[in-house]
Amino acid sequence: MIKHGFIKLSNDMKKVLLTIAVAVVAVLGTNAQNDMKQKEIKQTAGHDALGVFAPEFAHLNDDILFGEVWNRQDELSLHDRSLVTVLSLMAQGLTDSSLQYHLQSAKANGVTRQEISEIITHAAFYCGWPKAWAVFRMAKDVWGDKPQTREEFEKSTDYPIGNPNDAYAKYFIGQSYTAAMDAENGGPVNVTFEPGCRNNWHVHHDAVQVLICVAGRGWYQEWGKEPVEMTPGTVIAIPKETKHWHGAAKDSWFQHLTYHANVGKNASNEWLEPVTDEVYGKLK
Numbered sequence: 001m002i003k004h005g006f007i008k009l010s011n012d013m014k015k016v017l018l019t020i021a022v023a024v025v026a027v028l029g030t031n032a033q034n035d036m037k038q039k040e041i042k043q044t045a046g047h048d049a050l051g052v053f054a055p056e057f058a059h060l061n062d063d064i065l066f067g068e069v070w071n072r073q074d075e076l077s078l079h080d081r082s083l084v085t086v087l088s089l090m091a092q093g094l095t096d097s098s099l100q101y102h103l104q105s106a107k108a109n110g111v112t113r114q115e116i117s118e119i120i121t122h123a124a125f126y127c128g129w130p131k132a133w134a135v136f137r138m139a140k141d142v143w144g145d146k147p148q149t150r151e152e153f154e155k156s157t158d159y160p161i162g163n164p165n166d167a168y169a170k171y172f173i174g175q176s177y178t179a180a181m182d183a184e185n186g187g188p189v190n191v192t193f194e195p196g197c198r199n200n201w202h203v204h205h206d207a208v209q210v211l212i213c214v215a216g217r218g219w220y221q222e223w224g225k226e227p228v229e230m231t232p233g234t235v236i237a238i239p240k241e242t243k244h245w246h247g248a249a250k251d252s253w254f255q256h257l258t259y260h261a262n263v264g265k266n267a268s269n270e271w272l273e274p275v276t277d278e279v280y281g282k283l284k
Contacts, residue, residue: 039078039109041070079156082106083119086135090120091127095134103135103142110156113143114217114252147195153253157215161192161255171200171271174247181257188257193218197254198247198280201272206264209238211246211256218254219283220246227283230256237261245275249283 046061070081082105089099106116116139124132154161162179165172174197179190193216201223211220213230220236221227223243228236230246238244240262248254260267 039073041066041078043067043070078109079106079111082109082111083115086116087119087123087127090123090131090135093128093131093134095131095138099135100138100142103139107142107152108155110152112148112152112156112252116143147251148253150194153216157255159190159192159214159255159257162190165191168199171202172247173198173200173274188212188259190214190255190257193248193254195248195252196250198275199245200274201243201245203241203243203270203272204238204260205266205268205270206240207260207267208240208262209258209260211236211238211258213254213256215253215255217249217252218247218256219249220244221279230254240264243272247275247280250280 043062043066046058047055050058050061070078076084082102085102086099086106089095089102103116117136120132120135120139148156150161160179160181162177165176165178168176175194176197176199177192179192181187181190188210198219211230211234213232213234215232218230219227220230220238221244222238228234229249230236246256
């Protein structure tokens, strides 16, 4: 789903680019998910605690609930199962060790700090404000206030981080990575920005650059205009000869696919001055 389009082109070109963007996200997202090795859930808590006293319950807990239901990952990902479980426990007002376990599992299954915060906030209106406070206290201990580590971010995205973007490092503040994806066959390149990383102001001559956010949170800004927040599903087509920059939010990794459209014979990229701390520091 396209969440936001910041496009200043003819209506026909807009439709073409958005159609391509949707197809790219759908196809590459599916391929990335298919290529990911699924994590098999194995549980022994039931047998460890109740194997002698209640062996059938231990079997149902370890072998059926976790061994079979949680491993139906083709039907529902571990990420989404974790969210459903946390919300179910929150709705019941259960804030014991079981919720603590499932919050830790949610983080391990790629649920981000931003996601869990927004989900608890939303559920508070349906489950109750005191329950939200109780869950937030536990969630804050699990996620903390620091941005995701690389390992945590990798679990939250279906797209590869790739290799350090050494070839263009001098045009970036902070660390970025690139993964060619299917670029050799005309497909996009995936660019990943660590928290706080952004590229310099630059201009694409005689070509339209398309950005498709697939993970994390970042920013796009044209010279003299207000910045645009980018979250998964945001698609931006950057008109030719437009001075701009893009990069991660201070507290979040950011990942976007990028490719060029309407490429002319004189296509080139002109790198300009860095984005100052004064400009970047105003962004939340």
